[in-house]
Amino acid sequence: MRRFAFAALCLSALAVSTSAFAADYPARPVQVIVPYNAGGGTDLAARVLAQSLEKYLGGTVIVRNQPGGGGSIGTSATLHAKPDGYTIGTGSQGPLVMLPNYGGIDYGIQDVDFLALMGRNLMVIAANKDAPYNNAKEFLAYAKAHPGEVTVGNSGAGGANHVATEGLAMEANVKLKPMPFGGSAAAVTAALGGHIQSVIAHPPELINHVKAGNLKPIMVLEEKRIADFPDTMTAKEAGTDFTWAAWKGIVAPKGLPADVRAKLVDALDKTFHDADFLKKMKDMGEDIDYRKSDGYKALAMKDAATAEKVTRAIGLYGMNAKK
Amino acid sequence: MDATSYILHVLQPEILAVIAMGTLGGIIIGALPGLTATMGVALLIPMTFGMDPVEGLSMLIGIYVGGIYGGCISSILIKTPGTPASAATVLDGYPMAQKGEAGKALGMATIASAAGGLFSALVLATLAPQLANIALRFGPAEYFALALFGLTIIASLSGDLLKGAIAGMLGVLVSCVGADPISGASRYTFGFTGFAAGFAFTPALIGLFAVSEVFVQLEHIFDDRVKTMKVSGVWPTLADLRESTGALVRGSLIGTIIGIVPGVGSGTASWISYNETRRASKTPEKFGTGYAPGIAATESANNAVCGGALVPLLALGLPGDVVTAVLMGGLMIQGLAPGPLLFQDHPEVVVGLFTSNFIANIFMFVFGMAGIAYFSKILLVPKKILTIAIALFCFIGSYAINLNVVDLYTMLGFGVVGYVMQKFNFSQAALCIALILGPMAESNLRLGLLNVDNDVIKFCSGPITLTFLLLTPLSLAWPIWQQRRAKQKAARAAASGGASS
Incomplete structure (x- = not known):
C-alpha cells in the first residue's frame, strides 16, 4: 500500500510538473538538431527556419549541428531526446528512410513524430x-x-x-x-x-x-514537368513510371505532451505561411512544399517502402546489420 | 560603371571595416584548435543575409583568409595545428619556437601567408576564366595519380625509410575505417555507429600532434625547474628571407594550382609544397629542425589555396572545398549564381570579390605582424599551466566540431598512438599525410576503375594521370639516392680526412 501511495505521489508530481511545463512552453531555448555540417543546404534552411520560428513560438530557437554517419548520428540524437519539445530536429529522407534499411542504426521510422514537411528536393x-x-x-x-x-x-x-x-x-x-x-x-x-x-x-x-x-x-523524376526545366521530359512521359525526390522536414521524438505539440505545429504552420521566410528559401533555391504532419508521414512511409524494395533488389539491405 | 568604380565601392569605410572584422575574427577562429575557417564562415552566413552582397561576401572571404592563416599561430607556439591546413607548419615552426625564435617563426609565417595569398589573389583577378578549366581536367584517375604522388612525400619526410613506410601504411589502414566509398557498407567499425563515417579528421590531428605532446610534457611536469621561453623580435633577417624566396615562389604556385583543382585542399597543398621545397633545397637536412624556408613553403601554399579555390567557384560555379561550398550558399542566398554568367551579369560582384580578397590578405598581414608580440606571450605561461590548458583546449576543440563524444575517443586514441610514435621515432607527419591522401587515393582508384570497366591501360592513359604516375617512382627514388650520395660524401670526407692526418 505504501508503495502504491509513493507511486501515486510520484505520478501526480510528474503530472503537475509536465502541465506547468507545457503552459509556459517554451521557457528555455528550443534546439533544432541538424544532422549535417554547418553551412550545408539543410543547415542553411534550418537556420532561416529558426529565425522565423522564433517569432511564432515566442522563444529562442537555436540550431545545433551534429553531423556524422550520413546523418544518422544527429537524427538518432533527435529521436532519443527527451520528448519535451525542447529538442526537435530536421528529418531528412536519407537518415529516416534509407539508412535503417542498411542496418546498424539505433532507430526506425516508427520512432518518428513527423511535425511538418519543409520541402522536397527534386531529382x-x-x-x-x-x-x-x-x-x-x-x-x-x-x-x-x-x-x-x-x-x-x-x-x-x-x-x-x-x-x-x-x-x-x-x-x-x-x-x-x-x-x-x-x-x-x-x-x-x-x-x-x-x-x-x-x-x-x-x-x-x-x-x-x-x-x-x-x-x-x-x-x-516528378509526376509533372518542373518550372526550372520546362522542356525536359518526366520519366513517366518516357514510359517509365518512376518518381523520386529527396525531402526534409521537422521531426520530434514520439511522446510530446499534446499541448506542446499543438503549439509547435501551429508555430511551424505560421512560419510556412510567412512571406519573408518563403522569399528567403526561394532565393536559396529551396523548393518549399509544406505539408502537415499527416501528409509528411504518408510521404515518408511511401518512400520507405520503395527504398526497401530497391535496396533489397540491389543487395544493400541489411549490409551493416550486426550479425 | 567600370572596374574602377567597382573597386572603389569596396574601398568604402563600412566595407573595409567589415573585411577587417572578418579577417580578425578568422585569425582568432583559426588559431583556436578545433574551430576552423569552415565553421567560422558557416556560422556567420546568417549575419550576411541583410547585407549588401559584396559587403556580406567580403566578410566571409576575410574569415576564410584569416582562418587559414590563424592556424599557423597555434602550430608554431603549441604544436597544435589550429586548422588542418597548418599541420605541416608544425614541422619547422614548433622547433623554431622552442629555440626561442617564436617571433621570427610567426613573422616568417605571416609574410609567407601574405605572399601566397596576394599571389593567388592576383591570379584570381587576372586569369580566373582561363585557369578554371584545369578544374574540369581532373577526373577519378587524375585524382588517384595526384594522391599517389602525394603519398611519396612520406618517403622523403621520414628520416628512416622503413619506419616512415610503416607509419604511412598505418595511416592508410586507419583511414579504411568507416563507410566503404563505393558500396557504402561500414568497414572496421565493430558495430559502433559513431565510427560509421570513419575517424573525424580534425580530432585525429589534434590527438596526433597536440595530445601526444601533452603526454610528453606530462613526463616532466613535476620537474620543478621553471623554464621561461625567450621570445625574439618579429622580423626574419634578410638572410632568412633570401633563403626563403624560392620556398615562397614554389609555395605560392603549388598552392594556387592545387587550390584550383576542386576537393584537394590546403592541407595537401602545404605538404606537397614543403616536400618540393625540401627537395629543391641545397640543405635538405635543415628541414624539420626549425628552418625558416620550411615555414615559408607551407604557409605560402595554404594561403594561396584560398585564391585558387575561388577560381572554379566564381568562374564555373564549382565549389572545391567545404569553405567555398559554404560561400556558394552565401552567394545563392543573395540570388547570385556563381558561374560564367556571373561575370556577364554581375561584374560589380566579381570585381568586388577580387578586390576584397586582396584587401583581406593585406589586413591579415597587418593584424598578423601587429599581433605576434601578443600571441607569443603564450610561451611565457609556465609550462605546467600551459600543458594543462592545451589539454583542455584539445578536449573542447575536438568536441566542438561535431558535438560528438566519439570524437574525444578518436582524439585520445590518436594521442596515444602519436606518443608511442614519438617515443620510437616514427614520423607523425607520415601518418597525417596518409590520413589525408589515403581515402582520396582509394575512392578515386575504385571509382576510376569502375568507370573504365577495370581496364588499367585506359585508366592510366590520360596525360595528367600519366605524368603523375611517372613522377611517383622518381619521387620515391629521390630520397634514397640522396641518402646514398650523402653517405658516400661522408665516407669520402672521412677517407680524405684520414689520409691527410
Whole structure:
C-alpha cells in the first residue's frame, strides 16, 4: 500500500510538473538538431527556419549541428531526446528512410513524430553536352542498347540519389552504372569534365551549368514537368513510371505532451505561411512544399517502402546489420 | 560603371571595416584548435543575409583568409595545428619556437601567408576564366595519380625509410575505417555507429600532434625547474628571407594550382609544397629542425589555396572545398549564381570579390605582424599551466566540431598512438599525410576503375594521370639516392680526412 501511495505521489508530481511545463512552453531555448555540417543546404534552411520560428513560438530557437554517419548520428540524437519539445530536429529522407534499411542504426521510422514537411528536393538527370542522347527517351533507349555502360554520378553510396538511379533502372528494366562521388558537387564536376556521361542531382545544382550550355537536362523524376526545366521530359512521359525526390522536414521524438505539440505545429504552420521566410528559401533555391504532419508521414512511409524494395533488389539491405 | 568604380565601392569605410572584422575574427577562429575557417564562415552566413552582397561576401572571404592563416599561430607556439591546413607548419615552426625564435617563426609565417595569398589573389583577378578549366581536367584517375604522388612525400619526410613506410601504411589502414566509398557498407567499425563515417579528421590531428605532446610534457611536469621561453623580435633577417624566396615562389604556385583543382585542399597543398621545397633545397637536412624556408613553403601554399579555390567557384560555379561550398550558399542566398554568367551579369560582384580578397590578405598581414608580440606571450605561461590548458583546449576543440563524444575517443586514441610514435621515432607527419591522401587515393582508384570497366591501360592513359604516375617512382627514388650520395660524401670526407692526418 505504501508503495502504491509513493507511486501515486510520484505520478501526480510528474503530472503537475509536465502541465506547468507545457503552459509556459517554451521557457528555455528550443534546439533544432541538424544532422549535417554547418553551412550545408539543410543547415542553411534550418537556420532561416529558426529565425522565423522564433517569432511564432515566442522563444529562442537555436540550431545545433551534429553531423556524422550520413546523418544518422544527429537524427538518432533527435529521436532519443527527451520528448519535451525542447529538442526537435530536421528529418531528412536519407537518415529516416534509407539508412535503417542498411542496418546498424539505433532507430526506425516508427520512432518518428513527423511535425511538418519543409520541402522536397527534386531529382533531375543531366548529361554532359557531348553525351550520345538528348532526352529521356533517347537516354533509356541508349541504356537498353548498352547495358551497364551509362555512367550516372551521384552524391554518395546508398544515398537518395544513388537509390533513385537504381530504382529508375529497375522500373525501366535497364542496367545503369551508378558512380558514387563524395558529394553532389564532385559528381556534377565530373560530368562537366566529361569523366562520366551523366549525373543525378537537384535543380539548383544543375541549372547554371545547363544555362551555360555545358550540361543538358535529360529527365525529371516528378509526376509533372518542373518550372526550372520546362522542356525536359518526366520519366513517366518516357514510359517509365518512376518518381523520386529527396525531402526534409521537422521531426520530434514520439511522446510530446499534446499541448506542446499543438503549439509547435501551429508555430511551424505560421512560419510556412510567412512571406519573408518563403522569399528567403526561394532565393536559396529551396523548393518549399509544406505539408502537415499527416501528409509528411504518408510521404515518408511511401518512400520507405520503395527504398526497401530497391535496396533489397540491389543487395544493400541489411549490409551493416550486426550479425 | 567600370572596374574602377567597382573597386572603389569596396574601398568604402563600412566595407573595409567589415573585411577587417572578418579577417580578425578568422585569425582568432583559426588559431583556436578545433574551430576552423569552415565553421567560422558557416556560422556567420546568417549575419550576411541583410547585407549588401559584396559587403556580406567580403566578410566571409576575410574569415576564410584569416582562418587559414590563424592556424599557423597555434602550430608554431603549441604544436597544435589550429586548422588542418597548418599541420605541416608544425614541422619547422614548433622547433623554431622552442629555440626561442617564436617571433621570427610567426613573422616568417605571416609574410609567407601574405605572399601566397596576394599571389593567388592576383591570379584570381587576372586569369580566373582561363585557369578554371584545369578544374574540369581532373577526373577519378587524375585524382588517384595526384594522391599517389602525394603519398611519396612520406618517403622523403621520414628520416628512416622503413619506419616512415610503416607509419604511412598505418595511416592508410586507419583511414579504411568507416563507410566503404563505393558500396557504402561500414568497414572496421565493430558495430559502433559513431565510427560509421570513419575517424573525424580534425580530432585525429589534434590527438596526433597536440595530445601526444601533452603526454610528453606530462613526463616532466613535476620537474620543478621553471623554464621561461625567450621570445625574439618579429622580423626574419634578410638572410632568412633570401633563403626563403624560392620556398615562397614554389609555395605560392603549388598552392594556387592545387587550390584550383576542386576537393584537394590546403592541407595537401602545404605538404606537397614543403616536400618540393625540401627537395629543391641545397640543405635538405635543415628541414624539420626549425628552418625558416620550411615555414615559408607551407604557409605560402595554404594561403594561396584560398585564391585558387575561388577560381572554379566564381568562374564555373564549382565549389572545391567545404569553405567555398559554404560561400556558394552565401552567394545563392543573395540570388547570385556563381558561374560564367556571373561575370556577364554581375561584374560589380566579381570585381568586388577580387578586390576584397586582396584587401583581406593585406589586413591579415597587418593584424598578423601587429599581433605576434601578443600571441607569443603564450610561451611565457609556465609550462605546467600551459600543458594543462592545451589539454583542455584539445578536449573542447575536438568536441566542438561535431558535438560528438566519439570524437574525444578518436582524439585520445590518436594521442596515444602519436606518443608511442614519438617515443620510437616514427614520423607523425607520415601518418597525417596518409590520413589525408589515403581515402582520396582509394575512392578515386575504385571509382576510376569502375568507370573504365577495370581496364588499367585506359585508366592510366590520360596525360595528367600519366605524368603523375611517372613522377611517383622518381619521387620515391629521390630520397634514397640522396641518402646514398650523402653517405658516400661522408665516407669520402672521412677517407680524405684520414689520409691527410
